Amino acid sequence: QVQLVESGGGLVQPGGSLGLSCAASGITFRAYVMGWYRQAPGKQRELVATITSGGSLNYPASVKGRFTISRDNAKNMVYLQMNSLKPEDTAVYYCSAKWGTNDYLGQGTQVTVSS
Numbered sequence: 001q002v003q004l005v006e007s008g009g010g011l012v013q014p015g016g017s018l019g020l021s022c023a024a025s026g027i028t029f030r031a032y033v034m035g036w037y038r039q040a041p042g043k044q045r046e047l048v049a050t051i052t053s054g055g056s057l058n059y060p061a062s063v064k065g066r067f068t069i070s071r072d073n074a075k076n077m078v079y080l081q082m083n084s085l086k087p088e089d090t091a092v093y094y095c096s097a098k099w100g101t102n103d104y105l106g107q108g109t110q111v112t113v114s115s
Contacts, residue, residue, distance in 0.1 A: 002026035002104050004095040009109030020080040022095030032099045034078040038091035085113045
């Protein structure tokens with residue numbers, strides 16, 4: 001059974017930082033492209049960051065330079081460090097795992113950026 005369990009969400013002030021973690025199980029972790037998506041109320045889900053098995057990174061312009069994705073293949077963990085947070089970063093953040101036709105998403109963790 002595949003499980004992606006996110007943790008680390010919460011409330012943070014604008015300009016602050018927050019780190020998210022995702023624990024993966026039930027997959028051959030090192031083979032998967034791991035990533036983070038987010039969905040704000042009334043908006044479509046959007047890509048936040050991805051990291052391949054080889055360590056290649058991808059970020060959209062909206063978070064590039066502020067967010068950093070990393071992975072630990074020994075621990076089956078993927079992380080998202082978020083700095084210089086803005087109110088528009090408020091959303092539910094989801095961990096994702098993709099390999100071939102296998103495509104999994106976690107339950108999500110809420111991140112709220114507000115003063």
